[in-house]
Amino acid sequence: MSTEDTHTDSESKSCGSCEHGHDDTPLPRNALVITSGTLLGLGMLLQWLTLGPAMLHTICFALATLAGGLLVFPAAFKALKKLRLDMNVLMTVAVTGAWLVGEGAEGAAVVFLFALSELLESWSVGRARRAIAALLKLTPQTALVKGADGSAKEVPVAEVTVGSEISVRSGSSIPLDGEVIAGDSAVNQAPITGESVPVEKKPGDTVFAGTINGEGSLTVRVMKAASDSTLARIIKLVEEAEEQKAPTQRFVDKFATIYTPAVFVAALLVALLPPLLMGGAWSEWTYRALVLLVIACPCALVIATPVSIVSGLTALARRGVLIKGGAHLEAVGKLRALAVDKTGTITQGRPQVTGITLIGDITEEEIMRRAAAIDAHSEHPLAKAVVAAAQAKGITWSESAQYQSVTGRGATAVIDGHPHFIGNHKMAHELGLCSPEIETRLT
Incomplete structure (x- = not known):
């Protein structure tokens, strides 16, 4: 999977059940929404303070409607071409109706709020894309594949076959999932598992693509192709999360497919029935039908879910909690039990000396x-x-001399002219220094 492929796929996805026309204008969405909101606020201020000619605030409202409408009107036109009534069409008709009944401020407010909801939703999608890009950077693009003669050749990870043997140098990222067949090292698995303390790896242990090798060198037999690695599956999960909508958002989309046609039918009945059946004035009841379209425009319903989700995701991100998307955020409210990884979650991931057991004088x-x-x-x-x-x-x-790290075991050094070691149980055994008393204490 390449960065280019991922970006292209993400760009082609719609951010809702209907087309939003995000790519119909070369101007950035952010600039359009900010411009629309600024002009709307300026127009309302001029109208409230009665500053300048009356036409001035009307011009502000018109420009605010145009700026925000560039994110709505093209999508409404596409929907009408397909003979489909969606929320974009309702918004467009409501805005048009607001201007026809002389409520330009209402029209500008409607289009600004809807454009803002689209921007917030796209921000959430962009967050998922950035997460994918960060994951893609974890793995190197090439691997050192060992040949039959023992030499290592740099090969693109996509071309490395299962069963190949690769060399992983100290301090480098592991390019593919596999099994250690030679060497010992401590591997930082935090990018994949979240473990804050490096995990000792020896022959027979599994290593993951995207994790970082420590001081030792490893020879790894590839167990999975690049496209099937643990990291690749994580990336796929993030991409799937990008496509998933929160249950509330899915309800809103489903509701809109019923609500939008219903509003149009109601407005049509208001415009036609009183003049035809009761002799009402066409102009009066057409005006009332337009008013109905304006007040029926569900701005709060449309904007509520994206605002809530983005606010929640942002607040959690500031506290170091990353959630895949809105669907997963809403799922938290239904939890009845919670299982967490201790290190770095309940604890801070910083080991401390809590006690010392003495053996000998x-x-x-x-x-x-x-x-x-x-x-x-x-x-x-x-x-x-x-x-x-x-x-x-x-x-x-005092400064120790002749320090030497023993990968997966500990370290040795000379202190005050005498050799010393600090390490695990295995190292004590290998040095022949593990006494029955130590064995008893450890068990």
């Missing part, structure tokens, strides 16, 4: 001094926690 301060002397060289989250704990206790340490 040594003090806590001395243990912390030696541990900090080694871990001061490392960027591992656990090493940072040890150093922070030593600093909090006011413990100072």
Whole structure:
């Protein structure tokens, strides 16, 4: 999947059940909506303060209607060509009716509010597109594929076949889903799983495209093609979320298919029946039919859902919570149980030293001094926690020498002329330093 393909697909999608005509004008939607709102506000201010000639505020209302109408009128024309009555047609007729009955301010307000709702909806769609673009940047475009002679050749990820062996250098992104067959390293899986602490990977473990390799080098056997990777599936889910509307929005769209024709029929009956059956004046009842169209225009109904959804998504984004779309936001209101990943969700994802267990004749301060002397060289989250704990206790340490990181195990260094190590249970076993007492404490 390429960035260009994704952009093209997204651009072609309609942002509603009807056509909005977003591409019928070269002017940006933002500028049109802002212009419409500004002119509407200026016209109302001039009218309220009775400043300047009366024609001045009328001109402002007319220009506001035109600016906002560029996002509505073309779509209404398309719908009429297909003999379909939708919300765009109702809005257009209502605006026209407002001007015919001398209520230009109402017409400008109607078209501005509807154009604003379209802008908010497109903002939500654009947010999904930006999320997709960010996901696409996670994976490299090429992979180092190992040949039969052991040499590595750079190949586009789309051309790498399942079963191929690829080399992943330290500090680089993993290009494809696969299984580690050689090497040990700590892999940062936060872009995919949200885990804030790197996960140790050894032969037999699974790695995901888009995750970041740590200090070690890995040889990975490709298990899935680029188009079927975990990241590719996440991108597909985001794209599907972009197309999904919130239940309330779907109800509004369905309601509009019934409401719009009903309003037109009602207005037609108001215009025809009284003159034909009761001898009413045609001009008076035509005027009343136009008034009915104006007051029946459901601006609040149209704008309510996009405004609510965008406000909710924006407020949550400021707090670091990303939701796929309106449908998922509304689903939160129906939750009865919630399962969350602890690290980085309930907790802050910053490990801390909570206790020290001593074995042998040594003090806590001395243990912390030696541990900090080694871990001061490392960027591992656990090493940072040890150093922070030593600093909090006011413990100072001398510089260690010959520091060496052991991927997936820990680290070694020379302190005060003596070799030391800090690491996990496996490292203690490999160094032959795991005593029965340590085994008992760990179990």
